[in-house]
Amino acid sequence: MENELNNIVIDYLSDPDNTAKAQALQQWLDADASHPALFLQMKQVWETAPSLPEAPFDRKAGWQQLSEQISPARQTPVRAIHSRWWWAAAIALPLLGVAGYRYLHTSAPEWQQYVAKGADTDSLHLPDGSDVFMKPGTTLSYRNRQLRMTQGEAFFKIAKDEQQRFSIEIPNGTIQVLGTSFNVKTTNSYSDVAVWDGKVSVQSDRGAAVTLTAGNLAILNTATGEVKKPAGDYAWRCGWSNHDLSFSDQEVGLVLQTVSSFYHVHLQVADSDLLKSKITVRFNKVPLTEALLVLSEMLDLTTIKTTDSTYIFQHKK
Amino acid sequence: MTKDAFPFTGAEITRALNNQDVSLFRQLYDTYSEELYLLAYRWVKDSSLAKDMVHNLFVHLWEKGAAITITGNVSHYLYRAITNQAINELKKRKRHVGEDMLQFQADPSSFYETADYILLQKELMQHLQSLPPRCREIFILSRIRELEPSEIAEKLDISLNTVYFQLSTALKTLRKILPVKKSLR
Numbered sequence: 001m002e003n004e005l006n007n008i009v010i011d012y013l014s015d016p017d018n019t020a021k022a023q024a025l026q027q028w029l030d031a032d033a034s035h036p037a038l039f040l041q042m043k044q045v046w047e048t049a050p051s052l053p054e055a056p057f058d059r060k061a062g063w064q065q066l067s068e069q070i071s072p073a074r075q076t077p078v079r080a081i082h083s084r085w086w087w088a089a090a091i092a093l094p095l096l097g098v099a100g101y102r103y104l105h106t107s108a109p110e111w112q113q114y115v116a117k118g119a120d121t122d123s124l125h126l127p128d129g130s131d132v133f134m135k136p137g138t139t140l141s142y143r144n145r146q147l148r149m150t151q152g153e154a155f156f157k158i159a160k161d162e163q164q165r166f167s168i169e170i171p172n173g174t175i176q177v178l179g180t181s182f183n184v185k186t187t188n189s190y191s192d193v194a195v196w197d198g199k200v201s202v203q204s205d206r207g208a209a210v211t212l213t214a215g216n217l218a219i220l221n222t223a224t225g226e227v228k229k230p231a232g233d234y235a236w237r238c239g240w241s242n243h244d245l246s247f248s249d250q251e252v253g254l255v256l257q258t259v260s261s262f263y264h265v266h267l268q269v270a271d272s273d274l275l276k277s278k279i280t281v282r283f284n285k286v287p288l289t290e291a292l293l294v295l296s297e298m299l300d301l302t303t304i305k306t307t308d309s310t311y312i313f314q315h316k317k
Numbered sequence: 318m319t320k321d322a323f324p325f326t327g328a329e330i331t332r333a334l335n336n337q338d339v340s341l342f343r344q345l346y347d348t349y350s351e352e353l354y355l356l357a358y359r360w361v362k363d364s365s366l367a368k369d370m371v372h373n374l375f376v377h378l379w380e381k382g383a384a385i386t387i388t389g390n391v392s393h394y395l396y397r398a399i400t401n402q403a404i405n406e407l408k409k410r411k412r413h414v415g416e417d418m419l420q421f422q423a424d425p426s427s428f429y430e431t432a433d434y435i436l437l438q439k440e441l442m443q444h445l446q447s448l449p450p451r452c453r454e455i456f457i458l459s460r461i462r463e464l465e466p467s468e469i470a471e472k473l474d475i476s477l478n479t480v481y482f483q484l485s486t487a488l489k490t491l492r493k494i495l496p497v498k499k500s501l502r
Contacts (some may be wrong), residue, residue, distance in 0.1 A: 042492055
Protein backbone atom coordinates (compact mmCIF):
# COMPACT_ATOMS: atom_id res chain seq x y z
CA MET A 1 0.00 0.00 0.00
CA GLU A 2 2.81 2.37 0.89
CA ASN A 3 4.50 1.73 -2.40
CA GLU A 4 1.30 2.54 -4.23
CA LEU A 5 1.15 5.92 -2.55
CA ASN A 6 4.76 6.63 -3.40
CA ASN A 7 4.49 5.76 -7.03
CA ILE A 8 0.94 6.62 -8.00
CA VAL A 9 0.70 10.08 -6.46
CA ILE A 10 4.22 11.23 -7.27
CA ASP A 11 3.91 9.72 -10.75
CA TYR A 12 0.76 11.71 -11.41
CA LEU A 13 2.12 14.95 -9.96
CA SER A 14 5.27 14.63 -12.10
CA ASP A 15 3.26 14.03 -15.24
CA PRO A 16 -0.39 15.08 -14.85
CA ASP A 17 -1.21 15.06 -18.54
CA ASN A 18 -0.57 11.34 -18.78
CA THR A 19 -3.99 9.66 -18.98
CA ALA A 20 -2.77 6.29 -17.69
CA LYS A 21 -1.33 7.93 -14.60
CA ALA A 22 -4.49 9.99 -14.13
CA GLN A 23 -6.55 6.83 -14.22
CA ALA A 24 -4.28 5.11 -11.74
CA LEU A 25 -4.64 8.11 -9.47
CA GLN A 26 -8.41 8.07 -9.77
CA GLN A 27 -8.47 4.43 -8.72
CA TRP A 28 -6.32 5.21 -5.73
CA LEU A 29 -8.56 8.17 -4.84
CA ASP A 30 -11.63 5.96 -4.94
CA ALA A 31 -9.96 3.28 -2.83
CA ASP A 32 -10.29 5.04 0.52
CA ALA A 33 -12.25 7.98 1.96
CA SER A 34 -9.10 9.56 3.31
CA HIS A 35 -7.27 9.58 0.00
CA PRO A 36 -8.85 12.63 -1.72
CA ALA A 37 -7.98 14.98 1.14
CA LEU A 38 -4.48 13.53 1.41
CA PHE A 39 -3.99 13.98 -2.33
CA LEU A 40 -5.11 17.61 -2.31
CA GLN A 41 -2.75 18.42 0.54
CA MET A 42 0.17 16.75 -1.15
CA LYS A 43 -0.67 18.56 -4.36
CA GLN A 44 -0.77 21.91 -2.62
CA VAL A 45 2.68 21.38 -1.12
CA TRP A 46 3.93 20.13 -4.48
CA GLU A 47 2.69 23.27 -6.21
CA THR A 48 3.77 25.79 -3.58
CA ALA A 49 7.37 24.60 -3.56
CA PRO A 50 8.64 25.59 -7.05
CA SER A 51 8.31 29.29 -6.42
CA LEU A 52 10.57 29.10 -3.36
CA PRO A 53 14.03 30.59 -3.50
CA GLU A 54 16.82 28.06 -3.20
CA ALA A 55 18.56 30.11 -0.55
CA PRO A 56 16.67 30.24 2.75
CA PHE A 57 16.51 33.53 4.57
CA ASP A 58 19.02 33.85 7.40
CA ARG A 59 17.35 36.22 9.78
CA LYS A 60 20.12 36.19 12.34
CA ALA A 61 22.76 37.08 9.78
CA GLY A 62 20.44 39.65 8.28
CA TRP A 63 19.93 41.37 11.61
CA GLN A 64 23.65 41.20 12.30
CA GLN A 65 24.43 43.14 9.13
CA LEU A 66 21.58 45.56 9.70
CA SER A 67 22.50 46.34 13.30
CA GLU A 68 26.11 47.01 12.34
CA GLN A 69 24.92 49.75 10.05
CA ILE A 70 22.18 51.40 12.03
CA SER A 71 22.77 53.73 14.91
CA PRO A 72 20.76 56.75 16.03
CA ALA A 73 21.33 59.93 14.00
CA ARG A 74 23.93 58.51 11.65
CA GLN A 75 23.62 58.49 7.87
CA THR A 76 23.77 54.91 6.68
CA PRO A 77 24.85 54.22 3.11
CA VAL A 78 22.41 51.96 1.34
CA ARG A 79 24.21 48.83 0.19
CA ALA A 80 24.90 49.09 -3.52
CA ILE A 81 22.99 46.48 -5.45
CA HIS A 82 25.31 45.18 -8.13
CA SER A 83 23.74 44.80 -11.49
CA ARG A 84 23.42 41.19 -12.32
CA TRP A 85 22.03 39.25 -15.16
CA TRP A 86 19.12 36.99 -14.55
CA TRP A 87 16.51 35.30 -16.61
CA ALA A 88 13.15 36.96 -17.01
CA ALA A 89 10.35 35.44 -14.96
CA ALA A 90 7.62 33.99 -17.10
CA ILE A 91 4.70 36.25 -16.44
CA ALA A 92 2.16 35.68 -19.19
CA LEU A 93 -0.47 32.98 -18.67
CA PRO A 94 -0.26 30.31 -21.33
CA LEU A 95 -3.49 29.78 -23.24
CA LEU A 96 -4.81 26.26 -23.80
CA GLY A 97 -7.12 25.11 -26.53
CA VAL A 98 -7.04 28.32 -28.52
CA ALA A 99 -8.36 27.55 -31.99
CA GLY A 100 -6.43 30.15 -33.92
CA TYR A 101 -4.50 33.32 -33.43
CA ARG A 102 -5.14 35.74 -36.20
CA TYR A 103 -3.54 39.06 -36.88
CA LEU A 104 -5.33 41.98 -38.38
CA HIS A 105 -2.57 43.84 -40.15
CA THR A 106 -4.60 46.54 -41.74
CA SER A 107 -5.54 49.73 -39.95
CA ALA A 108 -7.58 50.98 -42.91
CA PRO A 109 -10.46 53.36 -42.18
CA GLU A 110 -13.00 50.66 -43.11
CA TRP A 111 -14.76 48.58 -40.45
CA GLN A 112 -13.30 45.07 -40.42
CA GLN A 113 -15.77 42.39 -39.44
CA TYR A 114 -14.85 39.25 -37.60
CA VAL A 115 -16.84 36.19 -36.54
CA ALA A 116 -15.38 33.77 -34.00
CA LYS A 117 -14.71 30.43 -35.63
CA GLY A 118 -14.53 26.88 -34.41
CA ALA A 119 -15.77 25.18 -31.26
CA ASP A 120 -13.10 26.54 -28.90
CA THR A 121 -12.02 29.98 -27.84
CA ASP A 122 -11.00 32.01 -30.86
CA SER A 123 -8.69 34.98 -30.60
CA LEU A 124 -7.75 38.14 -32.42
CA HIS A 125 -4.63 40.26 -32.14
CA LEU A 126 -5.38 43.86 -33.09
CA PRO A 127 -2.90 46.26 -34.77
CA ASP A 128 -2.66 48.38 -31.62
CA GLY A 129 -1.44 45.38 -29.63
CA SER A 130 -4.73 44.54 -27.93
CA ASP A 131 -5.96 40.95 -27.69
CA VAL A 132 -9.54 39.71 -27.89
CA PHE A 133 -10.60 36.18 -26.88
CA MET A 134 -14.01 35.13 -28.16
CA LYS A 135 -16.50 32.41 -27.42
CA PRO A 136 -17.82 30.56 -30.49
CA GLY A 137 -20.30 32.57 -32.51
CA THR A 138 -19.21 35.99 -31.26
CA THR A 139 -19.44 38.74 -33.89
CA LEU A 140 -17.57 41.99 -33.81
CA SER A 141 -16.25 44.70 -36.12
CA TYR A 142 -13.22 46.82 -35.70
CA ARG A 143 -11.70 50.09 -36.87
CA ASN A 144 -8.57 51.62 -35.28
CA ARG A 145 -9.25 51.78 -31.53
CA GLN A 146 -13.00 51.33 -31.93
CA LEU A 147 -14.85 48.08 -31.74
CA ARG A 148 -18.47 47.04 -32.16
CA MET A 149 -19.89 43.95 -30.59
CA THR A 150 -23.37 42.77 -31.40
CA GLN A 151 -23.46 39.18 -30.29
CA GLY A 152 -21.59 36.77 -28.01
CA GLU A 153 -18.97 37.03 -25.30
CA ALA A 154 -15.34 38.11 -25.35
CA PHE A 155 -12.50 38.81 -22.97
CA PHE A 156 -10.40 41.86 -23.79
CA LYS A 157 -6.80 42.72 -22.93
CA ILE A 158 -6.44 46.25 -24.19
CA ALA A 159 -3.01 47.71 -24.88
CA LYS A 160 -2.44 50.95 -23.05
CA ASP A 161 -2.49 54.09 -25.20
CA GLU A 162 -2.70 57.41 -23.39
CA GLN A 163 -3.35 59.23 -26.66
CA GLN A 164 -6.30 57.23 -27.83
CA ARG A 165 -8.99 55.60 -25.77
CA PHE A 166 -10.22 52.21 -26.83
CA SER A 167 -13.99 52.05 -27.09
CA ILE A 168 -16.48 49.25 -27.61
CA GLU A 169 -20.02 49.87 -28.84
CA ILE A 170 -22.64 47.46 -27.57
CA PRO A 171 -26.38 47.65 -28.25
CA ASN A 172 -27.45 50.97 -26.76
CA GLY A 173 -24.21 51.56 -24.92
CA THR A 174 -20.47 52.28 -25.06
CA ILE A 175 -17.53 50.96 -23.06
CA GLN A 176 -14.50 53.21 -22.76
CA VAL A 177 -11.07 51.97 -21.69
CA LEU A 178 -7.49 53.18 -21.56
CA GLY A 179 -5.70 49.90 -21.09
CA THR A 180 -7.09 47.06 -19.08
CA SER A 181 -8.58 43.51 -19.04
CA PHE A 182 -12.31 42.88 -18.91
CA ASN A 183 -15.11 40.64 -20.12
CA VAL A 184 -18.08 41.70 -22.29
CA LYS A 185 -21.17 39.64 -22.95
CA THR A 186 -23.93 40.72 -25.33
CA THR A 187 -27.31 39.08 -25.85
CA ASN A 188 -30.61 40.23 -27.34
CA SER A 189 -31.88 41.71 -24.10
CA TYR A 190 -28.80 42.82 -22.17
CA SER A 191 -25.06 43.32 -22.14
CA ASP A 192 -22.75 42.98 -19.18
CA VAL A 193 -19.20 43.99 -18.45
CA ALA A 194 -16.97 42.44 -15.76
CA VAL A 195 -13.55 43.94 -15.05
CA TRP A 196 -10.50 41.80 -14.32
CA ASP A 197 -8.12 44.69 -13.81
CA GLY A 198 -7.87 48.36 -14.69
CA LYS A 199 -10.66 50.86 -15.05
CA VAL A 200 -13.55 50.87 -17.45
CA SER A 201 -16.49 53.21 -17.98
CA VAL A 202 -19.81 51.88 -19.24
CA GLN A 203 -22.31 54.37 -20.67
CA SER A 204 -25.79 53.74 -21.92
CA ASP A 205 -26.97 55.76 -24.89
CA ARG A 206 -29.76 57.06 -22.67
CA GLY A 207 -27.17 58.81 -20.48
CA ALA A 208 -26.63 56.53 -17.47
CA ALA A 209 -22.97 55.74 -16.81
CA VAL A 210 -20.89 53.77 -14.30
CA THR A 211 -17.17 53.41 -13.68
CA LEU A 212 -15.89 49.93 -12.96
CA THR A 213 -12.71 48.68 -11.34
CA ALA A 214 -11.38 45.15 -10.74
CA GLY A 215 -14.16 42.72 -9.80
CA ASN A 216 -17.00 45.12 -10.65
CA LEU A 217 -19.86 44.22 -12.97
CA ALA A 218 -22.24 46.46 -14.93
CA ILE A 219 -25.45 45.21 -16.55
CA LEU A 220 -26.94 47.25 -19.39
CA ASN A 221 -30.58 46.59 -20.21
CA THR A 222 -30.83 47.02 -23.97
CA ALA A 223 -34.49 47.99 -23.99
CA THR A 224 -34.57 50.50 -21.13
CA GLY A 225 -30.98 51.74 -21.32
CA GLU A 226 -30.73 51.26 -17.57
CA VAL A 227 -27.30 50.47 -16.16
CA LYS A 228 -26.96 48.50 -12.92
CA LYS A 229 -23.86 47.82 -10.87
CA PRO A 230 -24.63 44.92 -8.50
CA ALA A 231 -22.54 44.43 -5.34
CA GLY A 232 -20.03 41.60 -5.23
CA ASP A 233 -16.86 40.36 -6.84
CA TYR A 234 -17.41 39.23 -10.42
CA ALA A 235 -13.80 38.68 -11.43
CA TRP A 236 -14.71 35.02 -11.97
CA ARG A 237 -16.56 36.02 -15.14
CA CYS A 238 -13.22 36.85 -16.74
CA GLY A 239 -11.38 33.59 -16.29
CA TRP A 240 -12.79 31.35 -19.02
CA SER A 241 -10.31 32.35 -21.74
CA ASN A 242 -7.39 31.54 -19.41
CA HIS A 243 -8.98 28.39 -17.99
CA ASP A 244 -8.87 30.21 -14.66
CA LEU A 245 -12.17 30.29 -12.76
CA SER A 246 -11.76 32.28 -9.59
CA PHE A 247 -14.67 32.67 -7.15
CA SER A 248 -14.48 34.96 -4.15
CA ASP A 249 -17.26 34.40 -1.61
CA GLN A 250 -19.80 33.26 -4.19
CA GLU A 251 -22.88 31.07 -3.83
CA VAL A 252 -22.34 27.36 -4.36
CA GLY A 253 -25.17 27.40 -6.93
CA LEU A 254 -23.34 29.94 -9.05
CA VAL A 255 -20.03 28.09 -8.77
CA LEU A 256 -21.65 24.82 -9.89
CA GLN A 257 -23.42 26.54 -12.76
CA THR A 258 -20.22 28.16 -14.04
CA VAL A 259 -18.13 25.03 -13.61
CA SER A 260 -20.83 22.97 -15.38
CA SER A 261 -20.88 25.33 -18.31
CA PHE A 262 -17.11 25.55 -18.57
CA TYR A 263 -16.49 21.81 -18.52
CA HIS A 264 -19.66 20.94 -20.49
CA VAL A 265 -21.15 18.73 -17.78
CA HIS A 266 -24.14 18.82 -15.41
CA LEU A 267 -23.38 19.24 -11.73
CA GLN A 268 -26.09 18.89 -9.08
CA VAL A 269 -26.31 18.75 -5.32
CA ALA A 270 -28.67 16.37 -3.52
CA ASP A 271 -29.15 18.90 -0.71
CA SER A 272 -30.47 22.10 -2.31
CA ASP A 273 -30.01 24.08 0.92
CA LEU A 274 -26.33 24.07 0.13
CA LEU A 275 -26.80 26.14 -3.02
CA LYS A 276 -26.99 29.39 -1.08
CA SER A 277 -23.85 28.75 0.97
CA LYS A 278 -20.88 30.86 0.00
CA ILE A 279 -17.42 29.60 -0.85
CA THR A 280 -14.10 30.92 -2.10
CA VAL A 281 -12.37 28.64 -4.58
CA ARG A 282 -10.24 28.83 -7.67
CA PHE A 283 -9.86 26.38 -10.56
CA ASN A 284 -6.77 27.39 -12.45
CA LYS A 285 -6.20 25.17 -15.47
CA VAL A 286 -7.31 22.03 -13.70
CA PRO A 287 -8.88 19.04 -15.42
CA LEU A 288 -12.47 18.16 -14.55
CA THR A 289 -11.52 15.29 -12.23
CA GLU A 290 -9.54 17.64 -10.03
CA ALA A 291 -12.23 20.30 -10.04
CA LEU A 292 -14.74 17.70 -8.87
CA LEU A 293 -12.32 16.55 -6.21
CA VAL A 294 -11.80 20.03 -4.85
CA LEU A 295 -15.53 20.71 -4.82
CA SER A 296 -16.41 17.49 -3.06
CA GLU A 297 -13.77 18.14 -0.42
CA MET A 298 -14.94 21.70 0.14
CA LEU A 299 -18.58 20.68 0.39
CA ASP A 300 -17.71 17.58 2.41
CA LEU A 301 -19.74 15.45 0.00
CA THR A 302 -19.07 12.57 -2.31
CA THR A 303 -19.41 12.66 -6.10
CA ILE A 304 -21.57 10.15 -7.94
CA LYS A 305 -21.45 9.98 -11.70
CA THR A 306 -24.92 9.14 -12.99
CA THR A 307 -24.48 9.56 -16.73
CA ASP A 308 -21.64 10.34 -19.10
CA SER A 309 -21.79 13.99 -18.20
CA THR A 310 -23.83 14.25 -15.00
CA TYR A 311 -22.37 14.31 -11.50
CA ILE A 312 -24.32 14.55 -8.25
CA PHE A 313 -22.80 15.69 -4.95
CA GLN A 314 -24.33 13.91 -1.99
CA HIS A 315 -23.62 13.06 1.62
CA LYS A 316 -20.93 10.56 2.36
CA LYS A 317 -22.21 7.26 3.72
CA MET B 318 -1.19 27.08 11.01
CA THR B 319 -1.17 29.53 13.87
CA LYS B 320 0.44 32.88 13.51
CA ASP B 321 0.78 35.30 16.36
CA ALA B 322 -0.68 38.53 15.13
CA PHE B 323 1.90 41.28 15.17
CA PRO B 324 0.90 43.14 18.31
CA PHE B 325 1.63 46.67 17.15
CA THR B 326 -0.52 49.07 15.18
CA GLY B 327 0.59 51.31 12.36
CA ALA B 328 0.51 54.25 14.73
CA GLU B 329 2.73 52.52 17.30
CA ILE B 330 5.27 51.53 14.67
CA THR B 331 5.24 55.03 13.23
CA ARG B 332 6.09 56.34 16.66
CA ALA B 333 8.81 53.72 17.09
CA LEU B 334 10.37 54.67 13.75
CA ASN B 335 10.11 58.39 14.48
CA ASN B 336 11.98 57.77 17.72
CA GLN B 337 14.41 55.17 16.33
CA ASP B 338 13.35 52.66 18.96
CA VAL B 339 15.78 49.75 18.44
CA SER B 340 13.78 47.18 20.35
CA LEU B 341 10.58 47.67 18.36
CA PHE B 342 12.58 47.97 15.16
CA ARG B 343 14.12 44.58 15.92
CA GLN B 344 10.70 43.06 16.49
CA LEU B 345 9.53 44.47 13.19
CA TYR B 346 12.52 42.92 11.46
CA ASP B 347 12.09 39.55 13.16
CA THR B 348 8.43 39.40 12.26
CA TYR B 349 8.50 40.56 8.65
CA SER B 350 11.95 40.16 7.14
CA GLU B 351 11.48 36.60 5.93
CA GLU B 352 8.05 37.28 4.40
CA LEU B 353 9.39 40.34 2.64
CA TYR B 354 12.30 38.29 1.33
CA LEU B 355 9.87 35.76 -0.11
CA LEU B 356 7.71 38.46 -1.64
CA ALA B 357 10.76 40.22 -3.10
CA TYR B 358 11.93 36.89 -4.51
CA ARG B 359 8.50 36.28 -6.01
CA TRP B 360 8.79 39.53 -7.92
CA VAL B 361 12.47 39.56 -8.97
CA LYS B 362 13.36 35.85 -8.97
CA ASP B 363 16.85 36.51 -7.63
CA SER B 364 17.59 35.52 -4.04
CA SER B 365 20.65 37.77 -3.66
CA LEU B 366 18.76 40.77 -4.95
CA ALA B 367 15.79 39.91 -2.75
CA LYS B 368 18.05 39.78 0.30
CA ASP B 369 19.57 43.16 -0.57
CA MET B 370 16.13 44.66 -1.09
CA VAL B 371 14.97 43.60 2.36
CA HIS B 372 18.15 45.01 3.88
CA ASN B 373 17.70 48.31 2.05
CA LEU B 374 14.06 48.59 3.02
CA PHE B 375 14.88 48.30 6.71
CA VAL B 376 17.80 50.70 6.39
CA HIS B 377 15.41 53.13 4.74
CA LEU B 378 12.85 52.69 7.53
CA TRP B 379 15.54 53.41 10.09
CA GLU B 380 17.13 56.33 8.23
CA LYS B 381 13.95 58.06 7.14
CA GLY B 382 12.08 57.03 10.27
CA ALA B 383 11.32 60.60 11.26
CA ALA B 384 9.40 61.22 8.03
CA ILE B 385 7.49 57.94 7.83
CA THR B 386 3.83 57.53 8.69
CA ILE B 387 2.19 54.12 8.59
CA THR B 388 -1.58 54.32 8.61
CA GLY B 389 -3.53 51.11 8.98
CA ASN B 390 -2.03 47.68 8.59
CA VAL B 391 1.75 47.39 9.05
CA SER B 392 2.12 44.38 6.75
CA HIS B 393 0.15 46.12 3.97
CA TYR B 394 2.59 48.99 4.15
CA LEU B 395 5.68 46.79 4.12
CA TYR B 396 4.43 44.56 1.32
CA ARG B 397 3.66 47.58 -0.83
CA ALA B 398 7.02 49.14 -0.03
CA ILE B 399 8.97 46.07 -1.10
CA THR B 400 6.82 45.73 -4.21
CA ASN B 401 7.55 49.33 -5.19
CA GLN B 402 11.21 48.60 -4.71
CA ALA B 403 10.90 45.52 -6.92
CA ILE B 404 9.23 47.53 -9.67
CA ASN B 405 12.06 50.08 -9.52
CA GLU B 406 14.78 47.45 -9.56
CA LEU B 407 13.23 45.74 -12.58
CA LYS B 408 12.78 49.00 -14.45
CA LYS B 409 16.40 49.95 -13.74
CA ARG B 410 17.47 46.72 -15.37
CA LYS B 411 14.98 47.19 -18.20
CA ARG B 412 13.24 43.96 -17.24
CA HIS B 413 9.54 43.35 -17.77
CA VAL B 414 7.38 44.38 -14.84
CA GLY B 415 4.72 41.67 -14.55
CA GLU B 416 1.02 42.38 -14.51
CA ASP B 417 0.72 40.46 -11.27
CA MET B 418 2.98 43.01 -9.57
CA LEU B 419 0.99 45.95 -10.88
CA GLN B 420 -2.21 44.18 -9.98
CA PHE B 421 -0.90 43.73 -6.43
CA GLN B 422 -0.21 47.44 -6.11
CA ALA B 423 -3.47 48.53 -7.67
CA ASP B 424 -5.87 46.19 -5.96
CA PRO B 425 -6.04 46.21 -2.14
CA SER B 426 -8.07 43.01 -2.02
CA SER B 427 -5.34 40.99 -3.76
CA PHE B 428 -3.15 41.61 -0.72
CA TYR B 429 -4.80 38.89 1.33
CA GLU B 430 -4.42 36.18 -1.28
CA THR B 431 -0.75 37.07 -1.75
CA ALA B 432 -0.08 37.39 1.97
CA ASP B 433 -1.63 33.98 2.63
CA TYR B 434 0.49 32.45 -0.09
CA ILE B 435 3.69 34.06 1.21
CA LEU B 436 2.96 32.88 4.76
CA LEU B 437 2.41 29.36 3.46
CA GLN B 438 5.75 29.55 1.67
CA LYS B 439 7.38 30.79 4.85
CA GLU B 440 6.05 27.77 6.78
CA LEU B 441 7.13 25.50 3.96
CA MET B 442 10.67 26.90 3.96
CA GLN B 443 11.00 26.50 7.70
CA HIS B 444 9.70 22.92 7.66
CA LEU B 445 11.90 22.14 4.70
CA GLN B 446 14.93 22.86 6.86
CA SER B 447 13.73 20.25 9.34
CA LEU B 448 13.59 17.40 6.80
CA PRO B 449 16.38 14.82 6.88
CA PRO B 450 19.18 16.08 4.58
CA ARG B 451 18.76 13.46 1.86
CA CYS B 452 15.00 13.90 1.76
CA ARG B 453 15.38 17.67 1.56
CA GLU B 454 17.98 17.44 -1.17
CA ILE B 455 15.77 15.22 -3.32
CA PHE B 456 12.73 17.43 -2.75
CA ILE B 457 14.67 20.52 -3.79
CA LEU B 458 16.08 18.80 -6.87
CA SER B 459 12.56 17.86 -7.85
CA ARG B 460 10.53 20.95 -7.10
CA ILE B 461 12.99 23.80 -7.28
CA ARG B 462 15.50 22.54 -9.81
CA GLU B 463 12.66 20.85 -11.71
CA LEU B 464 14.37 17.51 -12.32
CA GLU B 465 12.29 14.46 -13.23
CA PRO B 466 12.42 11.59 -10.72
CA SER B 467 14.42 9.54 -13.22
CA GLU B 468 16.96 12.36 -13.60
CA ILE B 469 17.33 12.60 -9.84
CA ALA B 470 17.87 8.85 -9.56
CA GLU B 471 20.61 9.05 -12.17
CA LYS B 472 22.24 12.12 -10.69
CA LEU B 473 22.42 10.70 -7.15
CA ASP B 474 23.01 7.12 -8.28
CA ILE B 475 20.04 5.73 -6.37
CA SER B 476 16.97 3.74 -7.38
CA LEU B 477 13.86 5.36 -8.78
CA ASN B 478 11.86 3.80 -5.97
CA THR B 479 14.05 5.54 -3.42
CA VAL B 480 13.39 8.86 -5.12
CA TYR B 481 9.65 8.26 -5.03
CA PHE B 482 9.84 7.19 -1.41
CA GLN B 483 11.74 10.31 -0.36
CA LEU B 484 9.44 12.66 -2.30
CA SER B 485 6.42 11.03 -0.80
CA THR B 486 7.92 11.26 2.71
CA ALA B 487 8.63 14.93 2.12
CA LEU B 488 5.09 15.67 0.99
CA LYS B 489 3.54 13.78 3.87
CA THR B 490 5.69 15.68 6.37
CA LEU B 491 5.29 19.08 4.74
CA ARG B 492 1.52 18.90 4.36
CA LYS B 493 1.27 19.50 8.10
CA ILE B 494 1.88 23.19 7.43
CA LEU B 495 -1.47 23.49 5.72
CA PRO B 496 -4.32 25.12 7.64
CA VAL B 497 -7.05 22.81 8.91
CA LYS B 498 -9.95 22.74 6.48
CA LYS B 499 -13.00 24.62 7.69
CA SER B 500 -16.29 22.79 7.35
CA LEU B 501 -18.94 24.52 5.25
CA ARG B 502 -21.73 23.51 7.60
